[in-house]
Amino acid sequence: MSFRSKKLSLLLLIPFLFQCSKLPDENLLSNVTQELYETTDYIILRSENSTPTKTMIFYPGGLVDPHSYLKWQDQLVSNDQSLQIITVKMPSNLAVITSKKGAKLFDHYPDIKEWYIAGHSLGGAMATNLVDEYPDKLDALIYLAAYPSDERIKNYSGGVLSISAENDGLTTPEDIQERIDDLPEPFQMDSINDFPSEVRGKTMYYEIKGGNHAQFGNYGEQDNDKEATISSDQQQAILVELIQNYLLEL
Amino acid sequence: MRKLILISIILFSVNLAFSQNWRLRSNCYVTTSSDLPLRYIEGISFSGFYSYRFKPDTSILLVNQVYGGLSFSTNSWANHLLAKIGFSPHIKSWKKWSSNADIEIGNGIALFKPKPLYTIDFQSTVYMNYHTLKDNLWGIGLGIQYISTPGYKKYTTIEQFEPNMLLSLRYAF
Known part of the structure; x- marks a missing residue:
């Protein structure tokens, strides 16, 4: 994309800066069991009294408050105490504005042996940019209801896990299938x-049977999404187990 | 509740006054890269991290030195829409120089669903202005700003008090 095109793209974003972000239930934080640290730019979740050797950078979905994913992230960290998850807060909650913000973390954690990046929806699409820029640094890319916009990472040598939901009305199973040629084998x-x-x-x-787009987080229902036939707890339990199994295979 | 204080600098602030009664202002705040201990949390260093706030606003002179307007700002976690009222007293004049201040308070909302959260904003700036021959005015300002969304503390483990040191350039014609 040329510099001029990028400037035009940023102008197109201006109307989104006036939009509302979705907040999770206000009791969500009180149920977090792991150590939670927060700055203006990052939410860090890790096990108490353990030194993490693996870090998952997480990009939230567009116009979704970054705390909305803490419930399943807490479970994942609880199950694997060597893992920390760092959710990146995005300007106006739109990862498209600073899609490489997660790269700043690499220098701050020199002892981390394995880096992964995951993202939901728009956050997942933007996570592709970080993999494109740092393919050797990142061991895996995990899409939650997301796909890349082009074939830049088709030859990526790390692992890619694409998790979708059967009743996703925004990132449909058909959308995922259409982009299959843009990703590794x-x-x-x-x-x-x-x-x-x-x-x-x-x-x-x-594909998570019965799941939908919004239940990858805990921010309530989303316009144009389909109705899930499983609960968000069920969807997120599958999500946690799947990611956990996948990271063991890497 | 962990407390975090951010000290920020406005690296870019432009005021355009198209008439004596109407003004458009655009501010972009960037927090200091800071090895400041204030940004250390529980032993985790975040030196070199940046956050920002972009805040365009517009205001109109209401009566005497009182002005009102709307401002919009976006930072790392929310967009804000604020109605503000301010007082802009003249302080002193010299031959080609003058000095004035802006003191304003904004009340509004952080744009969230399912319901917006109340937000309060305070800004105070002192300007030194240089008057050119064509009656244009160039100014530089120094001040502080504070923004708070009390309801958002339910979602975050930090409390934000954000005093900003402003460096502002303004141009009137």
Whole structure:
């Protein structure tokens, strides 16, 4: 994209700066069991009394408050105490404005051995930019109801996990399928334990039956989404177990 | 509740006064890169991290030195819409120089769903102005700003008090 095109794209964003972001239930934070640190730019979740060796950078969905994902993140960190999750706060809650903000974390945690990036919806699409810029630094990319806009990371040698939901009305299963050629070699998972012998250099696809777009977080319903036939707790339990299994395979 | 104080500098602030009664202002605040201990939390250093606030606003002179207007700002976690009222007293004049102040308070909302959150904003700036031959005016300002959204503390482990030191350039014609 040329500099001029980028400037025009930023102008198109101006109307979004006047939009509302979705807040999660205000009791969400009181249920967090792991250590939570927060700055103006980052939310850091990690186990108490442990030194993390793995870090997952997380980009929230567009116009979604970044605290909305703490419930399942808390469970994931609770299950794997070597993992910390750093959610990146985005200007106006739009990852498209500063899609490489997560890169600032690399220098601050020199002892971290494995880096992953995950993102929901727009956040996932923008996470692609960080992988494109730092392919050797990032061991895996995890899409939650998201896909790349082009084939820049088709030859990415790390692992890609694409998690979608059957009743997603915004990032539909058809959308995911249409972009399959933009990502490394596809592998359709039949269950959350169904991995090939080598997951790096491949894209794992898993669709959560009965799930929808909004239930990847806890910010309530979303316009144009379809009705889920499983609860958000059920969807997020599958999500946690799937990510956990995947990280063990890397 | 952990407390965090941010000290910020406006690196870019432009005031355009198209007439004596109407003004458009655009501010972009960037927090200091800071190795400041204030930004250390529980032993985690965040030196070199930046956050920002972009705040365009417009105001109109209401009566005497009192003005009112709307401002919009966006920072790392929310967009804000504020109605503000301010007082802009003249302080002193010299031959080609003058000095005045802006003291304003804004009340409004942080744009959230399902319901917006109340936000209060305070800003005070002192300007030194240089008057050119064509009656144009160039000025530089120094001041402080504070913004708070009390309801958002339910969602965050930090409390934000954000005094900003302003460096402002203004141009009137």
